[in-house]
Amino acid sequence: MSALVTQNLVKRFGGVTATDNVTLSVEPGELHAIIGPNGAGKSTLIGQLAGEIAPDSGSVALFGETVTALQVHQRAKRGLARTYQITQLAKDFTALDNVLLAVNARATHNFRFWRNAHDDSIAVDRALAALNTVGLSAQKNTPVATLAHGEQRQLEIAMALATEPKLLLLDEPLAGMSQGEATAMIALLKSLKGRYPMLLVEHDMDAVFSLADRVSVLVYGRIIATDLPANIRSNPEVRAAYLGDEVAA
Amino acid sequence: MTTQLALSQILNGLQLGVLLFLLAAGLTLVFGIMSFVNLAHGSLFMLGAYFGAAAFAKTDSFLVGVFAAVVGAGAVGLLLDRFALTKLYERDHLDQVLATFGLILFFNELIRIIWGPGSIFMQVPDALSQTVNMFGISYPSYRIAIIGVGLLVALGLYLLIQKTRVGMLIRAGATHPAMVASLGVNIKWLNTLVFALGAALAGLAGVMAGPIISVQPGMGEPVLILTLVVIIIGGLGSIRGAFYAALIVGVVDTLGRAFMPTIMRGIFERNTADAAGPALASMLIYLLMAAVLALKPQGLFPTSAGAVR
């Protein structure tokens, strides 16, 4: 069963069609990348998958269940985890508390008022493990505001992983990273590949072509091609519409 | 008789409505363009009433009073914007609430020091002291004049905002402040203009209300809260929303107070009705607000400013 399926998603803002009849899927274990020029509607699409934006028509299904009418937190409970293009962290928390907030999202509920959240050793251990996965163990007690940009991006991933997701939506995880930080992040994503089905929205072509099993090209809200990376590189329509000289050169 | 009573109550409601619109227009614009919560807007209303009453008493000319109120309140608004509030525009709403709460206490006490703690009397101008006969009722011409002035201001604001370059900038500023800044427009200047305009309108409302409500320290607060209800119902940042919501609130509140006790008596026993009627009447607009919010959390005319903040 597909991890994620969208059918004919449409979203208009005034006269602009930001998402134009998008149908795509993410299969189990697959890393499906979406590329497209600025303003192609990538963020709007992610927003509709996560439930932050309601589509005008069409449907979204997670693991065979239609979730179009569900709210953000309800989709998250069904195993959808996402990261943000612009980091969305609890800014006055430490790195550990951010991840602990994510770990606690797996609990049936958090209407527990008595014990210190830090005394829940099972939860704390899980949070530490997620920090370890992304290489932030040493910064666990650092307030988020004083983390470097690259570290904040890593924390984004750690929070998504800490919810024990069944599907990852990664919105430009390499945005604003230095060369060194990007290399580390690509290595991290490679290590996660196969463990989670992933939908990766990314600008960095090298990263996309080295990571993706399949690539979809989004232009003006429409998917103009979905294929293996090698075929996307040589697809004339894609080259004309988007890749242009960059690949031809 | 009942039709006539209802008609004159509807006119009273409209008159309250246009006064609320004068206040709401400034408040909602300031919110829309600066994302600023100005609880002291009611103080500008009060200052307008006092400036107007003092100038009217001194010169015996109501027009001079109106002029003094509009210019005086506008000037206070200008000074507040330039010297006191600029630092607050960037801060969160909590600091804004706290600071302008402090300003309310300050202005109320300042008025007490200058004009004393009691209410001062403001006469209806002679030229408008009669009643006019229309639709079979006689109605005070001063109140008709308030409705007229309010509608004229509404029309003027509409033309200003829809047809002029300044209005275009104000509209754009409410939805895309970054874009306006990138056009090379001095946002600070635009802010000051909007703030002073809002203050002047509040002053106008104050002086016009002067002869029909009592002019006293603290007179701004009940009006402020009604105005907040208006801009919530209308949709934060929307002038059009403020206009319709002000008229709705004015009419619903006035009719509720006039007829709710009678209506309740038709449904419940006399004792229950007499106890609950006035209570329900005074709560009516808040229930209306809750109902609007339950259906449309962004108000009747949502703006993107309201959606973002």
Added chain:
Amino acid sequence: MKLFPAAIDWRAPRTLVAVFVLITLLLLPLLMTGDSGSFYVKFITRVMIYALAAIGLNFILGFGGMVSLGHAMYVMLGAYAVAIPAQHGIVSGWAHLGIALVATAVLAAVIGAVALRTTGIAFIMITLAFAQMLFFGAVSLKDYGGDDGLTLAARSDFALFDLSSNGSLYYVTLFCVVLALYLSWRAVLSPFGLVLRGSKSNTRRAAALGHPVFRYQLVAYVASALACAVAGVLLANLTQFASPAYGAWTLSGELIVIVILGGLGTVFGPLIGAILLLSLEEILPMLVELTLPDYKSNWMLLLGAFIFIIALVLKRGVFGSLSASSATHRKGDKQ
């Protein structure tokens, strides 16, 4: 089971101040006797009642980021839950308390559910508007004194302990304040508090992780209203009076001032803030009378200016500016 939810740094400035204040409050009535002593005991009881309401408000304002400008309505509701039953001959304090808690829980759940549909500025205005609705509702209760309010013939009868002496009311109030401090300290650090603070810090992310933010906010809102209702029950007993004035929006404003003055988002801050603000409200008139006797009734002008300046310059509040750790460097610790 551990008594405290977290390890305490006994030599940290915050701890020292908190312990000093609590011990002082515990001993104060023993030191104050006679007529002036009775005045001060009643005054400090009032300070602690305001602190209790502010502790409630701080729970959603400081830890949940919800700026309610209407919490005085729950104080008023608590006061009327004493005065109205008393008028009908129900004098049991437990009944008063029960009515106050149940009525407040129901009302706060309804108002919270409507108000929490909005955020930011609209939430501020809506909470204010609902408080005004209740205020005018109380004014129109002609059978219960309307504008003039209701006088209590006697304080609530709690059977187990006697509230009729000012000293016992003082200690009951102190007990409530300490209990509220302790419970909010635990709740803030608990998993519930983590989610509440997380949703203040980043609502969008908290929801995207799978937390139903609205439910946590609503529960916190109701809990904070309950603290205010208990404060109202105590206030009615202190003054033997209940009136719409207890629900005036200026009181809601003062509660916010107290929270900010003490230190937004510190558990103990509201108590410090209440001591400071209410003392200031006693001292300012005296100072004005000494310097400008003609203007002694206009001291509120200075209070207004003071509040304005606080909003501009005071970022962390008085208690919040104290270090939470005995080490020289400052940590982002909570206490």
